[in-house]
Amino acid sequence: LSDRRANYHHGDLARALVDASLELLALEGPEAFTLRAAAKRAGVNHRAVYRHFQDKRALLAKVAEGGYRMLAADMDRATSTGGTSRDRLLALAEAYLRFARREPARFIVMFGRRLNEDGREQALEEAIREALRVLARELDAMSSAQTEPRRRDAGITLWASVHGLSALVVARRVPLADRHVHAYVRTVMGPVVDGIMRALA
Amino acid sequence: LSDRRANYHHGDLARALVDASLELLALEGPEAFTLRAAAKRAGVNHRAVYRHFQDKRALLAKVAEGGYRMLAADMDRATSTGGTSRDRLLALAEAYLRFARREPARFIVMFGRRLNEDGREQALEEAIREALRVLARELDAMSSAQTEPRRRDAGITLWASVHGLSALVVARRVPLADRHVHAYVRTVMGPVVDGIMRALA
DNA sequence: ACCTGAACACCGTTCAAGT
DNA sequence: ACCTGAACACCGTTCAAGT
Numbered sequence: 001l002s003d004r005r006a007n008y009h010h011g012d013l014a015r016a017l018v019d020a021s022l023e024l025l026a027l028e029g030p031e032a033f034t035l036r037a038a039a040k041r042a043g044v045n046h047r048a049v050y051r052h053f054q055d056k057r058a059l060l061a062k063v064a065e066g067g068y069r070m071l072a073a074d075m076d077r078a079t080s081t082g083g084t085s086r087d088r089l090l091a092l093a094e095a096y097l098r099f100a101r102r103e104p105a106r107f108i109v110m111f112g113r114r115l116n117e118d119g120r121e122q123a124l125e126e127a128i129r130e131a132l133r134v135l136a137r138e139l140d141a142m143s144s145a146q147t148e149p150r151r152r153d154a155g156i157t158l159w160a161s162v163h164g165l166s167a168l169v170v171a172r173r174v175p176l177a178d179r180h181v182h183a184y185v186r187t188v189m190g191p192v193v194d195g196i197m198r199a200l201a
Numbered sequence: 202l203s204d205r206r207a208n209y210h211h212g213d214l215a216r217a218l219v220d221a222s223l224e225l226l227a228l229e230g231p232e233a234f235t236l237r238a239a240a241k242r243a244g245v246n247h248r249a250v251y252r253h254f255q256d257k258r259a260l261l262a263k264v265a266e267g268g269y270r271m272l273a274a275d276m277d278r279a280t281s282t283g284g285t286s287r288d289r290l291l292a293l294a295e296a297y298l299r300f301a302r303r304e305p306a307r308f309i310v311m312f313g314r315r316l317n318e319d320g321r322e323q324a325l326e327e328a329i330r331e332a333l334r335v336l337a338r339e340l341d342a343m344s345s346a347q348t349e350p351r352r353r354d355a356g357i358t359l360w361a362s363v364h365g366l367s368a369l370v371v372a373r374r375v376p377l378a379d380r381h382v383h384a385y386v387r388t389v390m391g392p393v394v395d396g397i398m399r400a401l402a
Numbered sequence: 403a404c405c406t407g408a409a410c411a412c413c414g415t416t417c418a419a420g421t
Numbered sequence: 422a423c424c425t426g427a428a429c430a431c432c433g434t435t436c437a438a439g440t
Contacts, residue, residue, distance in 0.1 A: 013423090031314060035414060045425050046414085056414065111372060112313065113232060156366070156375055157389050164365020165357070171312060174357055188358050195396025214404090236433060246406050247433085257433065406439070413432060420425070 014052040016042045018062050025063070025105035030112065033105075035059065054120075061115040061124045067106045068127035071099050075134040085142040089193045092138055093162040094185040100166035101181070107170055111163070135159060143200035154196045161192040215253040217243045219263050226264070226306035231313065234306075236260065255321075262316040262325050268307045269328035272300050276335040286343040290394045293339055294363040295386040301367035302382070308371055312364070336360060344401035355397045362393040 020041035025033055035056040039046040053059045078095035079088045100107040109115075116124050135158060139151050165188060168174040176184055221242035226234050236257040240247040254260045279296035280289045301308040310316075317325050336359060340352050366389060369375040377385055 034412090036412085047416095047426085048424055050415080051423060111368070111374075114372065153388050154392070156369075157362070157392050160365035160369055160375075160389065161358070161362040161393060162365070163369060164361035164363070167312070167368060168357075168361055168364060171315065173312075174361075187354050188361065191355070191358050191396030191400040192362060192393050193396075194399065195392030195394075198395065199392040235431085237431085248407085248435095249405055251434080252404060404440085406437105408436090408438100410435080411433095414430095416429080417427090418425105419427100421423085 013042065013044065013048065014062075017044075017049060017052060017059060018066065021059060021063050022066075022106065025109065026103075030105045030108045033060075033109075057115055058121070060109055060113075061121040063106060064110040064115055065121070065124045065127045067103060067110045068124070068131045070103070071096065071110075072127070072131040072134050074099050075131065079134065079138055085138075086193055086197065088138055089142075089158065089196070090186055090189060092135065093158070093165075093189045093193070094182060096162045097166045097169065097185055098181060100170050101176075101178075104170045107166065111167070132159070139196075139200070142197070146200050150200065154200055157196055157199075158192065161189060165189065214243065214245065214249065215263075218250060218253060218260060219267065222260060222264050223267075223307065226310065227304075231306045231309045234261075234310075258316055259322070261310055261314075262322045264307060265311045265316055266322070266325045266328045268304060268311045269325070269332045271304070272297065272311075273328070273332040273335050275300050276332065280335065280339055286339075287394055287398065289339055290343075290359065290397070291387055291390060293336065294359070294366075294390045294394070295383060297363045298367045298370065298386060299382060301371050302377075302379075305371045308367065312368070333360070340397075340401070343398070347401050351401065355401055358397055358400075359393065362390060366390065 017038055021033065021038045024038055024041055028037075035049055036046040038059065039049050049056075049059065053062070074095040075092050078091040081091065082088075083091070115121060119125075132155070136151070136155050139154050139158070143151060143154070165174070165185075169176050218239055222234065222239045225239055225242055229238075236250055237247040239260065240250050250257075250260065254263070275296040276293045279292040282292065283289075284292070316322060320326075333356070337352070337356050340355050340359070344352055344355070366375070366386075370377050
């Protein structure tokens with residue numbers, strides 16, 4: 001408290017608050033997350049948050065935005081190793097599931113409560129589109145001969161399946177040990193990928 | 202308040218509180234749900250809730266339990282009309298999605314925050330199993346020649362896909378007008394069902 | 403038995419003030 | 422500019438008391 005930098009962030013406070021929020025979410029889970037606890041962890045009065053974010057929702061929107069960018073990067077990396085279309089779609093699904101398992105609290109924030117009802121969070125929307133673009137790109141590369149609406153439907157099939165699997169695993173409705181993730185994705189998502197490829201063939 | 206029945210429920214208060222909670226969830230959404238507001242809507246002091254439920258979580262567990270029973274009944278009804286295996290699996294998926302759209306707040310309660318961490322809510326667990334049994338029954342009827350583990354994997358594929366689709370629709374990440382639900386389920390879930398049937402063939 | 407009043411330690415948000 | 426203190430209207434939960 002005597003250290004000026006400890007409670008005076010010179011513009012980095014926004015980032016410090018996001019970092020503190022992530023630590024809090026990882027340590028205590030999404031239920032325990034409060035604006036006041038995040039501020040305390042960043043070393044400032046809870047009122048200081050309003051200097052940088054409109055409200056609690058806006059702070060969580062930034063947390064979610066970073067998550068979508070990570071997810072996009074993970075899926076991009078997973079699909080850039082080559083291999084068949086089938087291999088790449090399964091690798092993309094595996095990256096999605098691994099992200100959800102690595103950051104369960106952030107995953108819940110990203111897909112839980114609606115953070116952009118009023119459409120103010122443009123950066124968040126762009127991050128979401130960025131993630132979905134990686135998914136769409138793989139389907140486009142695989143089936144450029146097909147019409148756009150059919151490829152979009154296939155994208156929703158793939159997204160829904162991998163998202164549902166991740167949500168059920170994160171909620172522990174479906175048990176899954178770390179070392180089985182690779183094989184499990186192929187067992188559970190294999191039929192979906194095959195069905196999609198056949199529909200687009 | 203002068204009417205004795207208005208604030209003295211003679212043992213029906215538990216049910217009255219669940220009903221009030223459902224109204225509140227339907228009207229205001231899961232964010233706005235509070236123990237105090239549910240009690241107020243039922244016409245009693247908020248402390249009266251603790252006479253019938255251990256805590257807020259236990260009240261929500263009852264809300265979720267009723268939801269799983271409805272979901273099980275809906276899926277059961279949808280699959281009892283006969284038709285091919287493919288027709289029945291698609292009808293089951295449609296029932297799941299329609300349930301989620303009809304009761305979005307309850308759907309979020311059912312699959313959001315973990316309501317049974319300590320394993321106290323046996324009735325809730327049984328209701329969940331009841332719903333999953335309908336799903337498993339359809340896959341068993343379709344592929345009795347296959348081994349049990351493979352049918353269970355297929356069950357997870359189907360559940361993950363239809364659950365993910367429902368979650369994305371409820372969160373309005375995927376737009377869907379009421380009158381398009383029937384065709385949409387066949388477009389999006391068709392490839393999944395075909396992939397599953399081929400995997401179990 | 404069943405319900406309530408008062409209290410506790412929280413929460414997000416607003417207003418006016420301090421450096 | 423940036424942060425804080427005090428206050429407001431909430432929240433879930435506990436304790437002791439009322440009918």
